[in-house]
Amino acid sequence: MNIVPDILARYGDDLLDGFLVTLQLVFISVAFGAVLGALVCAGRMSTSRILNALAWFYIALFRGTPLLAQLFLFYYGAGQFSGFWRDIGMWTLLRDPFNCALIAFTLNTAAYQAEVFRGGVLAVPSGQWEGSAALGLSKRITFLRVILPQAALYALRPFGNEIILMVKASAVASVVTVYDLLGETRLAYSDTFRFDVYFYAAALYLILVETLRRVWDVLERRLTRHLDMRRKPDGPIAQHE
Amino acid sequence: MDDSLLGLLSFGPNGWGDQLAAGLKITILLALATAPIGLVGGFLLALARRSDHTVLRVSATGFTTVFKGLPELITLFMVYYGFSMALAWFVGLFSDAYVEISAFFAGMVALGAVSASFASEVFMAALSGIARGQYEAAGALGLGRWATLRKVVIPQLVRLALPGLGNLWLVLLKDTALVSVIALPDLLRQTSVAVGATKEPFFFYLVAIGIYFVMSLVSMTILSLLEKRYGRAYVR
Numbered sequence: 001m002n003i004v005p006d007i008l009a010r011y012g013d014d015l016l017d018g019f020l021v022t023l024q025l026v027f028i029s030v031a032f033g034a035v036l037g038a039l040v041c042a043g044r045m046s047t048s049r050i051l052n053a054l055a056w057f058y059i060a061l062f063r064g065t066p067l068l069a070q071l072f073l074f075y076y077g078a079g080q081f082s083g084f085w086r087d088i089g090m091w092t093l094l095r096d097p098f099n100c101a102l103i104a105f106t107l108n109t110a111a112y113q114a115e116v117f118r119g120g121v122l123a124v125p126s127g128q129w130e131g132s133a134a135l136g137l138s139k140r141i142t143f144l145r146v147i148l149p150q151a152a153l154y155a156l157r158p159f160g161n162e163i164i165l166m167v168k169a170s171a172v173a174s175v176v177t178v179y180d181l182l183g184e185t186r187l188a189y190s191d192t193f194r195f196d197v198y199f200y201a202a203a204l205y206l207i208l209v210e211t212l213r214r215v216w217d218v219l220e221r222r223l224t225r226h227l228d229m230r231r232k233p234d235g236p237i238a239q240h241e
Numbered sequence: 242m243d244d245s246l247l248g249l250l251s252f253g254p255n256g257w258g259d260q261l262a263a264g265l266k267i268t269i270l271l272a273l274a275t276a277p278i279g280l281v282g283g284f285l286l287a288l289a290r291r292s293d294h295t296v297l298r299v300s301a302t303g304f305t306t307v308f309k310g311l312p313e314l315i316t317l318f319m320v321y322y323g324f325s326m327a328l329a330w331f332v333g334l335f336s337d338a339y340v341e342i343s344a345f346f347a348g349m350v351a352l353g354a355v356s357a358s359f360a361s362e363v364f365m366a367a368l369s370g371i372a373r374g375q376y377e378a379a380g381a382l383g384l385g386r387w388a389t390l391r392k393v394v395i396p397q398l399v400r401l402a403l404p405g406l407g408n409l410w411l412v413l414l415k416d417t418a419l420v421s422v423i424a425l426p427d428l429l430r431q432t433s434v435a436v437g438a439t440k441e442p443f444f445f446y447l448v449a450i451g452i453y454f455v456m457s458l459v460s461m462t463i464l465s466l467l468e469k470r471y472g473r474a475y476v477r
Contacts, residue, residue, distance in 0.1 A: 064411070064415075065457065068418045068429060069446060069450050070450065073443065073450060076442035076443075077443035077446060077447075079442065080441070080443050164310075168311070169312070171313075171315055172419070174314070175422055182312065182314060198322070202307075202311055202315055202319065205310065206310045210310065
């Protein structure tokens with residue numbers, strides 16, 4: 001008797017390969033998106049009117065339109081100008097649907113992350129800026145040494161949520177023939193018409209999302225433990241409740 | 242005949258204006274048809290998650306965890322293929338007619354389940370924002386459970402839940418594009434058809450993105466007016 005369902009015996013490896021592709025898509029685009037997002041956030045918070053408007057437009061455009069449409073624009077739109085890309089030697093890069101998905105996801109998550117970072121910086125009380133100025137710290141040092149460490153803590157939770165959103169959103173890559181987890185699942189389904197492959201794929205997605213959520217809970221609790229006034233058993237607030 | 246790119250957008254036999262407009266109509270209809278499911282479903286889910294009834298609470302929490310965690314696209318495929326298979330099996334008991342559920346219906350069910358799950362979070366937070374004294378006062382006035390809900394809780398709930406629900410509407414509007422993958426002729430699908438015929442992907446997808454962008458901006462304007470309207474009693 002075999003305890004592994006036959007469909008997993010046949011397609012289990014493919015699903016795991018797809019799972020790894022999903023992980024790559026998400027983590028690479030979130031990492032690049034963080035860099036670009038920081039730049040967009042800097043533009044959005046700058047005093048320059050033009051930079052501000054450009055950053056606003058970038059954020060509103062990428063957050064206000066479907067990721068699938070953005071993906072189509074980059075994937076099929078890049079193909080339209082293949083001659084140009086060939087001339088500048090970029091075609092081998094853009095021909096691969098994985099790279100197109102990566103570009104679309106990076107630009108998309110950068111817009112969301114810019115707002116996450118901005119929210120973090122704005123959440124730091126303005127007294128921190130004033131206090132630092134009173135101590136004679138320059139703006140640059142104030143930002144790097146005083147504001148940024150606190151902003152990072154405020155941004156931690158929304159940043160984790162953004163990674164989870166990207167895990168879910170990355171499934172649209174399967175539409176442009178990227179064999180991520182959903183792509184492999186669709187392939188297995190079209191081979192066999194066995195509906196249960198979808199359940200295994202769904203389980204993998206749920207495990208990934210729940211793991212991320214729990215890791216973030218632990219991270220947040222650890223990194224903010226110096227702030228936790230309600231900490232049992234002798235936190236000052238806890239005593240009075 | 243106008244061969245320019247803008248000519249491709251004209252209405253009539255030479256342009257794709259009619260097709261895109263028809264797609265836009267389906268996109269808006271799908272979003273409008275799904276929103277009430279998310280709204281009512283989310284409210285009921287929130288009530289179930291707060292209830293004292295263990296089975297109700299656990300199953301509602303499980304439902305939300307699953308549909309919040311799954312990619313919307315896999316939910317859509319599972320609803321589409323799953324319902325089609327179930328229906329085919331059921332019909333197959335009586336006849337050998339070929340049946341298939343419509344992509345519009347599958348989209349409504351799948352996106353409805355997802356929106357309801359996220360809306361239940363919004364309602365949970367809003368419900369906990371209503372002070373317990375409100376329930377006690379309603380009880381002291383002799384209002385029943387239903388009257389308390391309708392006359393005391395819901396009017397306050399609207400203001401608290403509106404920003405979160407507004408966000409969900411914006412998400413829903415974008416998620417309708419996913420249903421184009423199961424061949425619903427919505428805006429994105431019609432755009433792809435136009436691209437297939439004209440070989441102008443960059444231009445047409447840019448136009449589609451522009452239309453989605455305008456829809457988002459219009460929605461955001463309406464939502465901020467609504468928020469002002471429902472918050473006017475609290476302006477100091």
